[in-house]
Amino acid sequence: xxxxxxxxxxxxxxxxxxxxxxxxxxxxxxxxxxxxxxxxxxxxxxxxxxxxxxxxxxxxxxxxxxxxxxxxxxxxxxxxxxxxxxxxxxxxxxxxxxxxxxxxx
Amino acid sequence: xxxxxxxxxxxxxxxxxxxxxxxxxxxxxxxxxxxxxxxxxxxxxxxxxxxxxxxxxxxxxxxxxxxxxxxxxxxxxxxxxxxxxxxxxxxxxxxxxxxxxxxxxxxxxxxxxxxxxxxxxxxxxxxxxxxxxxxxxxxxxxxxxxxxxxxxxxxxxxxxxxxxxxxxxxxxxxxxxxxxxxxxxxxxxxxxxxxxxxxxxxxxxxxxxxxxxxxxxxxxxxxxxxxxxxxxxxxxxxxxxxxxxxxxxxxxxxxxxxxxxxxxxxxxxxxxxxxxxxxxxxxxxxxxxxxxxxxxxxxxxxxxxxxxxxxxxxxxxxxxxxxxxxxxxxxxxxxxxxxxxxxxxxxxxxxxxxxxxxxxxxxxxxxxxxxxxxxxxxxxxxxxxxxxxxxxxxxxxxxxxxxxxxxxxxxxxxxxxxxxxxxxxxxxxxxxxxxxxxxxxxxxxxxxxxxxxxxxxxxxxxxxxxxxxxxxxxxxxxxxxxxxxxxxxxxxxxxxxxxxxxxxxxxxxxxxxxxxxxxxxxxxxxxxxxxxxxxxxxxxxxxxxxxxxxxxxxxxxxxxxxxxxxxxxxxxxxxxxxxxxxxxxxxxxxxxxxxxxxxxxxxxxxxxxxxxxxxxxxxxxxxxxxxxxxxxxxxxxxxxxxxxxxxxxxxxxxxxxxxxxxxxxxxxxxxxxxxxxxxx
Numbered sequence: 001x002x003x004x005x006x007x008x009x010x011x012x013x014x015x016x017x018x019x020x021x022x023x024x025x026x027x028x029x030x031x032x033x034x035x036x037x038x039x040x041x042x043x044x045x046x047x048x049x050x051x052x053x054x055x056x057x058x059x060x061x062x063x064x065x066x067x068x069x070x071x072x073x074x075x076x077x078x079x080x081x082x083x084x085x086x087x088x089x090x091x092x093x094x095x096x097x098x099x100x101x102x103x104x105x
Numbered sequence: 106x107x108x109x110x111x112x113x114x115x116x117x118x119x120x121x122x123x124x125x126x127x128x129x130x131x132x133x134x135x136x137x138x139x140x141x142x143x144x145x146x147x148x149x150x151x152x153x154x155x156x157x158x159x160x161x162x163x164x165x166x167x168x169x170x171x172x173x174x175x176x177x178x179x180x181x182x183x184x185x186x187x188x189x190x191x192x193x194x195x196x197x198x199x200x201x202x203x204x205x206x207x208x209x210x211x212x213x214x215x216x217x218x219x220x221x222x223x224x225x226x227x228x229x230x231x232x233x234x235x236x237x238x239x240x241x242x243x244x245x246x247x248x249x250x251x252x253x254x255x256x257x258x259x260x261x262x263x264x265x266x267x268x269x270x271x272x273x274x275x276x277x278x279x280x281x282x283x284x285x286x287x288x289x290x291x292x293x294x295x296x297x298x299x300x301x302x303x304x305x306x307x308x309x310x311x312x313x314x315x316x317x318x319x320x321x322x323x324x325x326x327x328x329x330x331x332x333x334x335x336x337x338x339x340x341x342x343x344x345x346x347x348x349x350x351x352x353x354x355x356x357x358x359x360x361x362x363x364x365x366x367x368x369x370x371x372x373x374x375x376x377x378x379x380x381x382x383x384x385x386x387x388x389x390x391x392x393x394x395x396x397x398x399x400x401x402x403x404x405x406x407x408x409x410x411x412x413x414x415x416x417x418x419x420x421x422x423x424x425x426x427x428x429x430x431x432x433x434x435x436x437x438x439x440x441x442x443x444x445x446x447x448x449x450x451x452x453x454x455x456x457x458x459x460x461x462x463x464x465x466x467x468x469x470x471x472x473x474x475x476x477x478x479x480x481x482x483x484x485x486x487x488x489x490x491x492x493x494x495x496x497x498x499x500x501x502x503x504x505x506x507x508x509x510x511x512x513x514x515x516x517x518x519x520x521x522x523x524x525x526x527x528x529x530x531x532x533x534x535x536x537x538x539x540x541x542x543x544x545x546x547x548x549x550x551x552x553x554x555x556x557x558x559x560x561x562x563x564x565x566x567x568x569x570x571x572x573x574x575x576x577x578x579x580x581x582x583x584x585x586x587x588x589x590x591x592x593x594x595x596x597x598x599x600x601x602x603x604x605x606x607x608x609x610x611x612x613x614x615x616x617x618x619x620x621x622x623x624x625x626x627x628x629x630x631x632x633x634x635x636x637x638x639x640x641x642x643x644x645x646x647x648x649x650x651x652x653x654x655x656x657x658x659x660x661x662x663x664x665x666x667x668x669x670x671x672x673x674x675x676x677x678x679x680x681x682x683x684x685x686x687x688x689x690x691x692x693x694x695x696x697x698x699x700x701x702x703x704x705x706x707x708x709x710x711x712x713x714x715x716x717x718x719x720x721x722x723x724x725x726x727x728x729x730x731x732x733x734x735x736x737x738x739x740x741x742x743x744x745x746x747x748x749x750x751x752x753x754x755x756x757x758x759x760x761x762x763x764x765x766x767x768x769x770x771x772x773x774x775x776x777x778x779x780x781x782x783x784x785x
Contacts, residue, residue: 024769097760097761100759100761101758101761
């Protein structure tokens, strides 16, 4: 057996941070509402991953239960958010997030 | 039996509600009879409670009935409750009794009026309000009734509101009363701030702990309220104008209810008055006696049959305040009751005359009516003798009581008060006799429409018939010389609308004369409730003793002096009558009716001029202050906020990604702060 590299919890934390950063940058630089939406999902999953990791590190189920909450909230958010985005794109095909600024009073 | 106290106000209230809902359907005269029966039932309930009170011994004659909690607000707890004690039941008895008679009379008087049932709606509400005022167990319930009679008086005075003058008179009464209500309200707030309760019981129990200066303030503020409601100087101006209402209303306002509220209130709060500085009663006495005198002087030059009675009411109320001021609370209540009898009688009698004359109110167009309206004339003359203080009529005993206490109240002050009161008694005899002689004696003048028609422009003109067109007015030939203004001869008949086509004056129907007869009997024998001969016949004084206690003045006047004072008082009244008979009956002397008196010392005009001139200007200034300074401050704050908001608006750009950037930068900043600055 070749000497396997031990996967420590720190790896997962780094992965979570990397995913979160990617999501954040994606949210800031992309204009397609659907892509921005996916970036938000990415950030949510990064946070979820971090919670699971910490939960395992401190041997506490609190983090796991929060994950369940995050999943539920994310699902609800997807339902509403996606519906808005689809409605928007139907009305104005190819609309960007900046075009929504016309809603500002 | 005392439990029946709630019935006293409840019955008129029930009458009010029923008439409000079904008054039109009941129609005439059922609506009037319902209202009358409700008042009579209320009177019966008062009698029951009265008998119940007599059953208790003197200490126990106080019964509080709490119906429900009305205002539970923090430290303030006010109940709808009734206080049945000798004072409130005495008031309730004559208020309900006289009101019932007036209601009955009104059925006849309002006959044929388009708003017959509406009239009785207001009347019952009026009686209900007055009973709340009288029976309330705390200042707030009393205030409720206080405002209630104010509102009802407004509705009733301007009952025939299609005429501008009537509507104005109603407004005047309401607004003038408002000045007094302001005092009442402040007194209530002050009492609550000082003692923490509005209950009479609690208030009086803690009187020893109230500082004299506070008690003085409460007392004077309540007195201001009483001055407004009871039409004393300087707020009496609404009462003479209140004549605009139908005559039963005048009788109700002037005799049984409303104006007596002020005197009642002063008597009710006698412990507070007693706890104030000792000059407070002097103020009350002087305001009263000056009002009595001034109003009496005005009354001698009025030509409207109801105006004379109105000023005489103001004058008699002045007597009552004089009595309160010298500590003779019993005499004040006594005179109030006697006054309720004879003034209701006089007003209803005047109403009967007006009814018989088809709405004529000018005494210069009356005369000789005793032949046409014998019953009205006889009963009216009973009222006349009663108010003039001729024994053994009711007015003599009560007025004599007041003058006696004024004399005995000590010092030169008391003697001066007595002297002014005596002169007022003389004037009372004079102006009432003048009225009786002008209305019921002498030559009939109602055909001389033109002769009196000029009177509006020349109020000082003596009320004598003679127009220049003597041929048309043969009956007035003897008076012709006194007409100073030449009128339009030959046009007297047929040119003056309804008055010149007077049918003969006629006696009123039985429904109107019955109350007159009852009231005249009461005016004759009313004095027996408080005869001065010995301790055992002082019924009213004994009955009221628990309420008044030590605050009722004690005077030391020998029996001889009492008899002498009474003789002088009778003499003054008789001199007044004799003078009037010389002037108005025998016509030996030309009547002196100075213009200044006919115009009520120009006080009304002065008030109007002041309010229209400087008053108006100061109100405009206040309105400007309100619009620019007060509103300016409020609007200024709004402007500043709006300006700041405008500066911040660009931040809300609508670009989702810039919001996201803001959030990200914020999170990074917070994280950076925690990581670098905070040590875990």
